[in-house]
Amino acid sequence: MTTKDELRRVEEDLTRLRAENKDIRDQIRDMGATDQVEISAMIQQADEQAELIAGLERRRDNLVRKLEEQG
Known part of the structure; x- marks a missing residue:
C-alpha cells in the first residue's frame, strides 16, 4: 500500500469515527435521566473513540x- 493510499484510508476512518462519536454523544444528550449504567457505558465508548481519533490524527500527520x- 502506498503512503497516499494509507493516508486516504486514515482520512476515511477519521471521518467515520468522528461521525459515530458525534452520534453517540448526541444520543447521550437526548437520553435524559434514564439508566445511568447505560449512559456511563456510552460515555466510556465515546471517550475510547476519541482516543482512537487522536491516534489516527497523529498517524495522518506523520503520513502527511x-x-x-518524498516530494
Missing part, C-alpha cells in the same frame, strides 16, 4: 509529513 518529504 512523509509525503512532503
Whole structure:
C-alpha cells in the first residue's frame, strides 16, 4: 500500500469515527435521566473513540509529513 493510499484510508476512518462519536454523544444528550449504567457505558465508548481519533490524527500527520518529504 502506498503512503497516499494509507493516508486516504486514515482520512476515511477519521471521518467515520468522528461521525459515530458525534452520534453517540448526541444520543447521550437526548437520553435524559434514564439508566445511568447505560449512559456511563456510552460515555466510556465515546471517550475510547476519541482516543482512537487522536491516534489516527497523529498517524495522518506523520503520513502527511512523509509525503512532503518524498516530494
